[in-house]
Structure formats: C-alpha cells, structure tokens
Amino acid sequence: EGKSSGGRHPCTPWGVPTKGHKTRKNKRTDKYIVKRRG
Numbered sequence: 001e002g003k004s005s006g007g008r009h010p011c012t013p014w015g016v017p018t019k020g021h022k023t024r025k026n027k028r029t030d031k032y033i034v035k036r037r038g
Helices: 027-037
Strands: none
Touching: none
C-alpha cells in the first residue's frame, strides 16, 4: 500500500493519492517530503 508500483492512480510512498488530494497535512511533514522527494 502506498508503493507506486502499479497502474493505479498516482500515490505517494506513504499511500496518499496525488490526484487532487491535500498530500501535506502539516508543514513539518511537507518539509520532510520535499527533502525526500526532491
């Protein structure tokens, strides 16, 4: 779950659909996400 290794809708590594969803819940995680995803 959360692994983008399928033909389903795009999902972030933590299992959050990156369609029109708010992937960032708090700014703290957002910073980590940006650093990890680049």
